Amino acid sequence: MAEDRATFGADLHLELRGGTLRTGLMDALREAIRSGRLEAGVRLPSSRALAVDLGVARNTVADAYAELVAEGWLTARQGSGTRVARRSVPRRPPAPGARPGAARTPAVRPPTARPTYSLKPGVPDLASFPRAEWLKASRRALTAAPNEAFGYGDPRGRIELRTVLAEYLARARGVYARPERIVVCSGFVHGLMLMGQVLRARQVRAVAVESYGLDVHGDLLTGAGLRLPALPFDERGTRTEELAAMKDVGAVLLTAAHQFPLGGALTPDRRAAVVDWARASGGLVLEDDYDGEFRYDRQPVGALQGLDPERVVYLGTSSKSLAPGLRLAWMVLPEGLVDEVVAAKGAVDWVSSSLEQLTFAEFLASGAYDRHVRAMRLRYRRRRDQLVEAVAAHSPATRVSGIAAGLHAVLELPPGSEPDVLRSAAWQGLALLGVDRFRHPEVTPTLDGLVVGYATPPDSAWAGALAALCRVLP
Amino acid sequence: MAEDRATFGADLHLELRGGTLRTGLMDALREAIRSGRLEAGVRLPSSRALAVDLGVARNTVADAYAELVAEGWLTARQGSGTRVARRSVPRRPPAPGARPGAARTPAVRPPTARPTYSLKPGVPDLASFPRAEWLKASRRALTAAPNEAFGYGDPRGRIELRTVLAEYLARARGVYARPERIVVCSGFVHGLMLMGQVLRARQVRAVAVESYGLDVHGDLLTGAGLRLPALPFDERGTRTEELAAMKDVGAVLLTAAHQFPLGGALTPDRRAAVVDWARASGGLVLEDDYDGEFRYDRQPVGALQGLDPERVVYLGTSSKSLAPGLRLAWMVLPEGLVDEVVAAKGAVDWVSSSLEQLTFAEFLASGAYDRHVRAMRLRYRRRRDQLVEAVAAHSPATRVSGIAAGLHAVLELPPGSEPDVLRSAAWQGLALLGVDRFRHPEVTPTLDGLVVGYATPPDSAWAGALAALCRVLP
Numbered sequence: 001m002a003e004d005r006a007t008f009g010a011d012l013h014l015e016l017r018g019g020t021l022r023t024g025l026m027d028a029l030r031e032a033i034r035s036g037r038l039e040a041g042v043r044l045p046s047s048r049a050l051a052v053d054l055g056v057a058r059n060t061v062a063d064a065y066a067e068l069v070a071e072g073w074l075t076a077r078q079g080s081g082t083r084v085a086r087r088s089v090p091r092r093p094p095a096p097g098a099r100p101g102a103a104r105t106p107a108v109r110p111p112t113a114r115p116t117y118s119l120k121p122g123v124p125d126l127a128s129f130p131r132a133e134w135l136k137a138s139r140r141a142l143t144a145a146p147n148e149a150f151g152y153g154d155p156r157g158r159i160e161l162r163t164v165l166a167e168y169l170a171r172a173r174g175v176y177a178r179p180e181r182i183v184v185c186s187g188f189v190h191g192l193m194l195m196g197q198v199l200r201a202r203q204v205r206a207v208a209v210e211s212y213g214l215d216v217h218g219d220l221l222t223g224a225g226l227r228l229p230a231l232p233f234d235e236r237g238t239r240t241e242e243l244a245a246m247k248d249v250g251a252v253l254l255t256a257a258h259q260f261p262l263g264g265a266l267t268p269d270r271r272a273a274v275v276d277w278a279r280a281s282g283g284l285v286l287e288d289d290y291d292g293e294f295r296y297d298r299q300p301v302g303a304l305q306g307l308d309p310e311r312v313v314y315l316g317t318s319s320k321s322l323a324p325g326l327r328l329a330w331m332v333l334p335e336g337l338v339d340e341v342v343a344a345k346g347a348v349d350w351v352s353s354s355l356e357q358l359t360f361a362e363f364l365a366s367g368a369y370d371r372h373v374r375a376m377r378l379r380y381r382r383r384r385d386q387l388v389e390a391v392a393a394h395s396p397a398t399r400v401s402g403i404a405a406g407l408h409a410v411l412e413l414p415p416g417s418e419p420d421v422l423r424s425a426a427w428q429g430l431a432l433l434g435v436d437r438f439r440h441p442e443v444t445p446t447l448d449g450l451v452v453g454y455a456t457p458p459d460s461a462w463a464g465a466l467a468a469l470c471r472v473l474p
Numbered sequence: 475m476a477e478d479r480a481t482f483g484a485d486l487h488l489e490l491r492g493g494t495l496r497t498g499l500m501d502a503l504r505e506a507i508r509s510g511r512l513e514a515g516v517r518l519p520s521s522r523a524l525a526v527d528l529g530v531a532r533n534t535v536a537d538a539y540a541e542l543v544a545e546g547w548l549t550a551r552q553g554s555g556t557r558v559a560r561r562s563v564p565r566r567p568p569a570p571g572a573r574p575g576a577a578r579t580p581a582v583r584p585p586t587a588r589p590t591y592s593l594k595p596g597v598p599d600l601a602s603f604p605r606a607e608w609l610k611a612s613r614r615a616l617t618a619a620p621n622e623a624f625g626y627g628d629p630r631g632r633i634e635l636r637t638v639l640a641e642y643l644a645r646a647r648g649v650y651a652r653p654e655r656i657v658v659c660s661g662f663v664h665g666l667m668l669m670g671q672v673l674r675a676r677q678v679r680a681v682a683v684e685s686y687g688l689d690v691h692g693d694l695l696t697g698a699g700l701r702l703p704a705l706p707f708d709e710r711g712t713r714t715e716e717l718a719a720m721k722d723v724g725a726v727l728l729t730a731a732h733q734f735p736l737g738g739a740l741t742p743d744r745r746a747a748v749v750d751w752a753r754a755s756g757g758l759v760l761e762d763d764y765d766g767e768f769r770y771d772r773q774p775v776g777a778l779q780g781l782d783p784e785r786v787v788y789l790g791t792s793s794k795s796l797a798p799g800l801r802l803a804w805m806v807l808p809e810g811l812v813d814e815v816v817a818a819k820g821a822v823d824w825v826s827s828s829l830e831q832l833t834f835a836e837f838l839a840s841g842a843y844d845r846h847v848r849a850m851r852l853r854y855r856r857r858r859d860q861l862v863e864a865v866a867a868h869s870p871a872t873r874v875s876g877i878a879a880g881l882h883a884v885l886e887l888p889p890g891s892e893p894d895v896l897r898s899a900a901w902q903g904l905a906l907l908g909v910d911r912f913r914h915p916e917v918t919p920t921l922d923g924l925v926v927g928y929a930t931p932p933d934s935a936w937a938g939a940l941a942a943l944c945r946v947l948p
Binding site: 143149328353354355 | 619625799817
């Protein structure tokens with residue numbers, strides 16, 4: 001029944017099993033190698049070609065290849081492409097000191113010979129989740145919850161949560177928030193999906209996006225039938241003043257407080273330009289405030305939404321400030337949009353767990369959320385400083401940018417060197433992403449760089465990850 | 475910006491605000507009455523007409539009308555339709571003894587003069603949620619959770635939960651379940667939505683459904699572009715033997731263990747007929763096992779899925795056995811479907827809270843789930859027996875059916891009397907649903923009856939609800 005099959009080499013069938021597409025592909029490749037169906041030395045198809053065969057994103061395949069190289073299953077040498085390692089390693093750890101295949105392919109390392117570090121952006125330090133405080137909050141929530149909280153919930157989310165969120169967002173992010181304008185969702189992606197439906201229903205044809213961003217967001221909107229013209233950018237950031245000249249654009253998606261992935265806040269004149277465009281054109285601004293709480297050298301930049309609550313849809317999340325595993329995010333909507341978003345959400349039973357919502361409400365109301373964000377801000381700032389120092393020491397020529405805020409920084413590389421650096425990172429067992437994978441397809445590549453998620457490793461792995469990073473820098 | 479406007483009467487605009495469509499409509503109507511824009515005595519449009527104006531389901535409007543009649547804002551008299559009550563009541567409770575408008579419209583009661591009871595089906599007794607046991611489970615889950623559990627999760631759901639679910643479903647429901655075939659979802663509706671996408675992608679055109687069922691399920695599948703031919707039924711239940719003769723049907727949706735709402739289990743010969751059809755035609759069976767744990771007079775009927783795990787998609791939920799507010803449900807899939815369902819789910823970030831999943835896994839593994847289900851089975855059985863006795867005593871002519879299992883029973887009414895009984899129930903302040911609202915549009919009405927959800931009220935309200943019910947029976 002499985003349709004996801006790709007044939008290459010002789011007549012090798014690659015069958016993706018469960019999990020994410022990436023892990024499914026990795027498992028399938030490991031299995032094919034272990035079983036000998038993929039012989040040592042066989043050259044794999046290019047990530048682009050295999051992506052087409054499997055009908056998945058190229059990045060998915062590229063990531064799977066890079067991680068399998070890091071694990072020693074595959075080798076990647078410039079010019080000769082990606083091949084099955086001469087002696088691919090067994091799953092069990094080798095005897096101490098043993099270096100399987102070392103003689104013939106010294107560069108291939110067994111996956112267990114050294115830990116694989118990750119400096120991929122997008123996740124906070126998961127080891128720092130405040131378990132004890134969260135448990136206290138759930139106890140209070142479970143004790144205080146009215147019986148109806150265990151029933152089918154209001155699609156806007158629990159009123160207790162929307163009430164404390166309104167207070168918090170006004171205080172911490174300068175958001176004009178009232179509980180009746182807030183809709184709880186299961187993540188930014190969920191909120192964006194709802195907005196995609198609403199925009200299409202309003203006959204919007206195109207949503208302008210930044211030159212660099214997350215492809216999953218783009219795929220979601222194009223999947224909703226929207227065109228995604230890219231806003232040009234310059235050294236000062238996204239050129240929102242170009243919005244007025246773009247055709248058919250009914251909305252714009254912006255990471256105004258901290259551009260993802262390049263970093264930097266939208267400049268005041270360009271914040272004004274967005275709002276002016278929205279007012280003049282009747283367009284909407286979708287503000288992705290994914291990590292607005294984390295700013296290190298001065299006060300956080302307030303949300304764009306405060307400038308015009310009737311034109312800006314604010315989207316916030318607990319995924320960076322607390323944990324993605326909670327699936328708790330929120331939208332603050334223009335009054336006139338509430339009914340449409342609720343209708344889009346209410347059509348399916350999509351409400352987050354009411355207990356989780358009530359727990360988060362208690363967590364917020366008790367001040368535990370503020371304390372956690374403060375503590376993490378200090379920790380991440382320390383890591384950022386260590387990153388900047390280490391790079392300055394090992395690779396003085398490498399400029400570190402986008403460091404004023406957030407959980408990641410950009411290391412600018414010499415033109416054309418990004419692929420090589422990523423490849424050697426994979427060899428080092430270091431999972432890393434370059435800026436190019438975030439590039440809008442219509443934007444001509446002009447940047448080479450690494451997007452370093454310095455929040456990602458647990459404290460125990462931070463030093464090692466930083467050292468591995470320094471080894472791969474020019 | 476609000477598009478949801480309907481005009482009727484003079485030039486009255488009705489604006490739906492947030493909440494569910496039903497509550498939004500009720501608020502809008504109350505506001506229109508309170509403000510005087512809807513004058514006393516004004517006749518409202520028929521629920522059908524208003525539903526068309528607002529673009530909502532007729533049942534939504536009918537429910538809102540019925541509840542506003544129960545609250546005393548509207549009056550409903552046979553022949554004269556639904557009108558604004560002569561003296562619509564203020565929100566604050568009247569002075570003790572005062573009966574506002576009693577003189578002129580004795581039948582109109584203030585909403586606060588007596589509690590509104592609900593015997594609507596579809597929710598368990600929310601007051602019985604095992605808060606203490608659940609808190610214990612969350613403590614264990616929070617203590618044991620690996621750090622990665624706080625990150626972005628596998629779209630199939632937490633392996634810890636899928637592992638204990640596989641064991642539980644095999645033991646309690648006779649499901650052939652292996653963790654890698656299980657996909658956790660946020661409710662039956664979520665699972666059905668995923669299946670709708672997968673079926674469409676497989677070029678399936680039609681899904682056969684039962685003659686009586688939930689319109690939300692139908693809307694979901696038609697929204698996915700599927701036709702929904704109805705399977706005929708007789709006194710022995712759904713005539714699955716007719717499947718072979720239906721054109722273009724690629725799947726069938728069945729409540730095999732306990733037909734919703736009519737009650738009764740699919741007979742053995744008809745269970746066999748479904749599987750034979752699926753094998754012969756390559757079709758899929760979608761088994762909605764919403765309350766399979768609750769059977770009172772003999773052992774639960776095992777899931778249909780056990781007969782052919784490669785042809786049956788099993789969908790289970792915690793919404794009836796525990797609480798809808800948890801948003802925890804599960805699918806057990808044919809091996810060949812796993813990748814497609816995971817791809818459909820993974821496309822957006824849709825994973826339930828990992829902490830909630832781990833808590834439920836602990837709750838299941840500790841035996842607390844089995845204990846809770848056993849306790850509720852006894853409680854619901856007692857209520858069912860009291861319902862049967864009360865009906866026999868007050869309305870001997872009324873036959874009670876579908877009582878062998880589940881959280882609701884059907885009270886069969888004399889032909890044509892269902893609307894009157896529902897109307898007088900509304901007058902009694904009793905929220906009730908009739909079988910007709912569950913009828914497939916293509917099925918000619920032959921049944922009159924009430925679908926009584928005897929699990930719905932808390933213990934404190936059960937006796938009152940039962941008394942109110944008896945008052946409205948012929």
